[in-house]
Amino acid sequence: MTDNSSSYTSLVSAVKTHLKAGDFQIAATLAEQALQQYPADQQFLYLGAVCARYDNDTPRAEEFLASLLQNYPDYGRAWQEKGHLYRETNPSQADSCYQKAVQYNPALIASWQQIEKLASSAENVATAKQNINYLQRIPKVLVTVLSLIHENQLSKAERFCRDFLKKQPTHTEGMRLLALIAERNHVLDDAEYLLESLLLKEPDNNWARFDFINVLHRRQKFQQAHEVAKQLVSALPKDFSALFTFANQKASLGDFTGALKIYQQLRKQSPDNPTVPLLEGHAFKTIGDTKQAIQSYLRAASLLPTLGDAYWSLANLKTFRFNDDLIKQMQQAVAASLQIEDKIHLHFALGKAYEDKQLFDRAFYHYEQGNGLKKKSRDFTIDFILEDMQSQKTFFTKRFICKHANSGHPARDPIFIVGLPRAGSTLIEQILASHSDIDGTLELPNIIAYVQELNGRKKKGQPGKYPGRIADLSAQELSQYGQRYIEETRVYREQGKFFLDKMPNNFRHIGFIKTILPNAKIIDARRSARSCCFSAWKQLFAEGQEFSYDFHDLIAYYKAYEDLMGHWQQCYPDSIITVQYEDMVANTEQQTERLLNFLKLPMEPSCLEFYKNQRAVRTASSEQVRQPIYKNSLEPWRPFEANLKRLLRSFPD
Incomplete structure (x- = not known):
């Protein structure tokens, strides 16, 4: 809670005065009394814990800290204070608390100093010394900036950092921290520019390299991120974090063999690290080695029993069934875990576990809890997306389309599969990728990246310059965008005449796609509203799809999607085909022939044996498309009907 009222400020001042x-x-x-007026306030809980510890009242301090960590589990200073509380009586527990403190706020030098004294491993001592040296070396104001960043006080951090850089404009660490603030504010183009400029000045700044890779990855510039990661490993050939980052970038480019080789090396180097087998499991899942994926996920869960992502990854295989012991383990973990992300993963995993046991009320409870926590943890408003979709209809008129009919790159090889998540797009992709003339790739990030470029500098939620900016582009510039797309996506292709781009959210950008690639074909993967919305609601996505965690948002998004696709159908009637999931399941051969006729390709038997295709599949349906089509997924909402009145009212039969 944040309160700037005079009453609140006076109470804080009174507590601090008596403390000093x-x-x-x-x-x-006084802190306790203030909490009656400001329940669960972070500052009063923290000050109360500090005061009680100084008063040698351990039970009272523990009470403050328990409430503080329950409400703010990622508050580094709370973990540091807990470490101080147990430093003399339980050094091992104190060390664990200090490790948590610097995990959430690496600017806490007091925690690093205690880790240096208490840590049992030479590796942790060395890390502590490195961070102490860094924090003592940089200006104190930048230590404050770093701390504010990790306490999510980004406006204050930016103000301090910019004031510092006015006096020392070329200070590289100041530039790096300003880039970090930009990245946290989702102003990724600024972050990229700052880090690129910094690395031109200091090409061997490895911390900046780590940050640059992260920003490039978030901007979905995977090839460039891989190149920087390669440079990082050359500079730090034995460094765990550098190797780990390099492996992740290999996986992003589809080099799962290379990624797995590094993960296996890291598992030997750090056998107690649960994140390595977790990501190793993701790689095994993507290439279809389900047995190895399960072993990796179970290993991760055994190393850290509260690691929610490990259990959700098992659930997300769709074919794995939890036994009673694992369900009990998850129930204990969700009760014990203080981390919101772990709780979210665990609730979704428990939802799937109970659904498989046909305990639908329990399953719904956990799906509802997981969605509620996910929604609460994200700063998301559906209105911005709905306005953006409306702007597409307003901008891409028949007049605009006629005016730009001869613009763009003439390539005929891209096939875009678009639609909502959980609508059957992966099935369509797998069927078409089994054709000898079609290369399957993945959910290619390029169109979204171009949209971000055209939007210009903006914070998340703010209106951008797209699509209006397209009107300022010349025919040559539009053609260059199309050519750039063809060239940049070549790395994901093989020798097929055509290739698939299965980024579902591209349905919002069909006007742009058809302007830069006028010969592109569009496949709209559609599923009945009830099934699509419910399936998306009970799916925890790795990133994006923020609309899917609330039925109000889901319903509005689905209706806006239908409306926008209707507009695109009118604009480009010969370039778009709609494939209904239910029809594909009921009449696979007929629908496959229809698709291939649309693409002007002959039927091949391999398309009907798509489940034998060994290509890597990265989506939530990766295991399902490795099996023959099954019909028991047509109405997944049916067993939950009693709990879905709002959804069913919105989409009557």
């Missing part, structure tokens, strides 16, 4: 005067008991009591 050594009146610890009075200060703690």
Whole structure:
């Protein structure tokens, strides 16, 4: 909670005054009284814990800290304070708390100093020394900036950082921290520019390299991120973080063999690290080695029993069934875990576990809890997306389309599969990728990246310059965008005459796609509203799809999608085909022939044996498309009907 009222400020001042005067008991009591007026306030809980510890009242301090960590589990100073509380009586527990503190706020030098004294491993001692040296070397104001960043006080951090850079405009660490603030604010183009400029000045700045890779990855510039990661490993050939980052970038480019080789090396180097087998499992899943994926996920869960992502990854295989022992383990983990992300993963995993056991009320409860926590943890408003979709209809008129009929690159090889998540797009992709003339790729990021470029500098949620900016582009510039797309996506292709781009959210950008690639074909993967919305709601996505965690948002998004696709059908009637999932399941051969006729390709038997295709599949349906089509997924909402009145009312039969 944040409150800038005079009453709140006066209470904070009173607590701090008594704390400085050594009146610890009075200060703690004032903090307790303030909490009656400002329940669960972070500052009063923290000050109360500090005062109680100084007063040697451990039970009272523990009470403050328990409430503080329950409400703010990622508050580094709370973990540091807990470490201080147990430093003398339980050094091992204190060390664990200090490790948590710097995990959430690496600017806490007091925690690093205690880790240096208490840590049992030489690796942790060396890491502590490195961070102490860094924090003592940089200007104190930048230590404050770093701390504010990790406490999510981004406006204050940016103000301090910019004031510092006005006096020292070429200070590289100041530039790096400003880039970090931009990245946290989702102004990724600024972050990229700052880090690129910094690395031109200091090409061997490895911390900046790590940050640059992260920003490039978030901007979905995977090839460039891979190149920087390669440079990083050359500079730090034995460094765990550098190797781990390099492996992740290999996986992003589809080099799962290379990624797995590094993960296996890292598992030997750091056998107690649960993140390595977790990502190793993701790689095995993508290439279709389900047995190895399960072993990796179970290994990750055994190393860290509260690691929610490990259990959700098992559930997300769709074919794995949890036994009673694992369900009990998940129930204990969700009760014990303080991390919101772990709780989210665990609730979704428990939902799937109970659904498989046909305990639908329990399953719904956990899906509802997981969705609620996910929605609460994200700063998302559906209105911005709905306005963006409306702007597409307003901008891409028949007049605009006629005016730009001769623009763009003439390539005929791209086939875009678009639609909503969980609508059957992976099935269509797998069928078509089994044709000898069609290369399957993945959910290619390029169109979204171009849209971000055209939008210009903006924070998340703010209106951008797209699509209006397209009107300012010349025919040559539009053609260059199309050519750039063809060239940049070549790395994902093989020798087929055509290739698939299965980024579902591209349905929002069909006007742009058809302007830069006028001969592109569009496949709209569609599923009945009830099934599509419910399937998306009970799916935890790795990133994006923020609309899917709330039925109000889902319903609005689905209706806007239908409306926008209707507009595109009118604009480009010969370039778009709609494939209904239910029809594909009921009449696979007929629908496959229809698709291939649309693409002007002959039927091949391999398309009907798509489940034998060994290509890597990255989506939530990766295991399902490796089996023959099954019909028990047509109405997944049916067993939950009693809990879905709002959804069913919105989409009547």
